Amino acid sequence: MRLIWNLFGLLGLLLVIAVIYAAVQLGPQLKNIGEFDSKALQTYAAIGKTLIETGNGPEATIWKMPVDEGLSAAEVEETMKFVANEHNIKNVGELPLYKEVEAISGEPSRYVKIFMFCNAMTAARMLDYSDAFSAYLPCRITMVEDTSGKLWLYTLNMDLMIHGGKKLPPALKEEAIEVKEIILDIMKRGAAGEF
Template identity: 30%
Template sequence: MNILKNILSIIGGIIIVGMLVAFVKFDLADKMSKASKLDPKAMGAYMTMFDAVLTSGKSADAMVRRVKINSDVSTEDVIESMKSIAGDANMLQVGDSRMADEYDHAGKRQRYIRILHYCAPNIAKTFIDYSVAYGAFMPCRILIVEDDKGDRWLVTMAMELMLFGGHTLPPEMMKKAEHVRDTMYKMMDLGAKGDF
């Protein structure tokens, strides 16, 4: 009787292991099939983000792009430069959020924190029509922030995952998405130098 129990236990164990192996293989094959349908640049974009997470240990740091503002350029010149570049690209400044006053209630100087909001309404509508989830990332924002050393930075969302992280966008949408990304990055790169 014990021998029969042991044999049945072994057979049951083999069946369970076989089922687990089959499930893992099927699930992996399913995931690989789905991954093959992503944009060809998707894996590179995800790996770049993952490398940044491994470096800093902070997921938010991996999802942004930063540009240091030249020390000889005033913050107002940066803002004017970005506004001009945005206008040339048919993007509007749709918001300006000052996150901290220059001095607190005790008269102590605080670091500069300001967020400028930009949008191209016709492009925004196209993307929201495609997927309402895009609306959660609108409008595009550029943070102007002073660090603990007094250096100023421009920070925005890295847009590569928005462009390439899923299935390849339809060509006309990709063109519009690249226009927004290129404009935002140009605003930061030239704005940091006070250039137009």
């Protein structure tokens, strides 16, 4: 019986040492958590859930929408450009990746085209806050034909940029949320062919 009590005592001591070690190592960083956006935990939980479900890191950090059956890539593209114009967000570039693949390989390629949208003044304010936001610029929507021939729209999960760390200044956060809503509207209406 004494052996069992000694083992419990040893385990307790090891637990106390582990807690002290963790507090010393992580303590200074933990104070930053108090400055995080109120939706940070929710954002990381959603990313973690998708990561666990799919085992795919990129899949966990994007949003995707299926394109309605019967819509062509040209119809989706036309709709997305119309909606972007309606929201006064510029189409600043397009990369028809499938054409480049076909030119290099000499073989047909499934459709993959990247559309880049930007509100220059919001982008400038994001960069004034942190140069790391440049990796999110411009906002990209990719139209992808999957291996079964179905079209999908993909974009980065902007919640990570908006809610994933310390609180953004209120005006900047409001602008970032507005851009997120515009990109999602472009995708939603593009995927449905809704002018």
